[in-house]
Amino acid sequence: MTRTTTDSRSEATDETAVDRAVAAFRDGNPVLIHDAADREGETDIVYPAGAVDAAAVAKLRRDAGGLVCTAVSDAVAEAVGLPFLEEELDHPAAADHDLTYDDRSSFSLPVNHRETFTGITDEDRALTIRRLADAATAVARSDGYGTEEFAADFRTPGHVHVLRGAPDLLADRRGHTELGLAVAAAADLPPAVVVCEMLDADSGGAKTPAAARAYARRNGSVYVEGAAIVDRLG
Structure with a gap:
């Protein structure tokens, strides 16, 4: 059963919220x-990676405040040789990666595009993010873009954390990585999205759903529950 509200355009039924997100x-x-x-x-602000410019990165810093990451599909990560980071680390701290909210972390390598300077400025991070979207597009189109091409374009370590999606997306895992990639797929966009956690400026904790909905109303944005995405797109 769908939930209805008359608060704003950003909160209609769960079903139409997914449509509006797409x-x-x-x-x-x-x-x-x-x-x-x-x-x-947690509520994340999620962008299609190809649409991210310096102003979007600044918005994520100011309005969200969490870690700015770019999630790519498992197929893209596999094609360009991006591993799960925890599998590559030879250090005791990488053992027994016991998360209380999931079975594993999605983190892969942090990267900078080779045309950036330090990689941390809004312009630099936006460039890296858009080029990750370009790489995802090239892989999806079977343009012969692989590990060597990726290494020619990007260096690691860098300032944009890459996340690797689960192979079957929502059938395997229901994190923001997979939820965002599912929305991108429904929108016929490249399998690359930017996610950033919304934090509360006063408490330092995660912004509550009520506060996130209020932000969406003020900014004319779409707020959608992960369960609705799973029901509609899973």
Whole structure:
């Protein structure tokens, strides 16, 4: 059963919220996705990676405040040789990666595009993110873009953390990585999205769903629950 509200355009039924999220992505706009109360319990601002410019990175810094990451599909990561980071680290701290909210981390390598300077400025991070979207597009189109081409374009370590999606997306895992990639797929966009956790400026904790909805209303953005995405796109 869908939930209805008359608060704003950003909160219609769960079903139309997913439709609006897909439409927003097609227009290059961000959406707010809450994963689940019994998972991380966080709302991320999520962008289609190809639409990210310096102003978008600044918005993520100011309005979200979490870690700016770019999620790519498992197929893209496999094609360009991006591993799960925890599998590559030979250090005791990498053992027994016991997460309380999931079975594993999605983190892969942090990268900078080779045309950046330090890699941390809004312009530099936006360039790296857009070029990751270009790489994802090249892989999806079977343009022969692989590990060597990726290494020619990017260096690691860098300032944009790459996340590797689960092979079957929502059938395997229901994190923001997979939720965002599912929306991108429904919008017929490259399998690359930017995610950043929304934090509360006063408490330092995760912004509550109510506060995230209020932000969406103020900014004309779409807020959608992860469960609705799973029901509609999973």
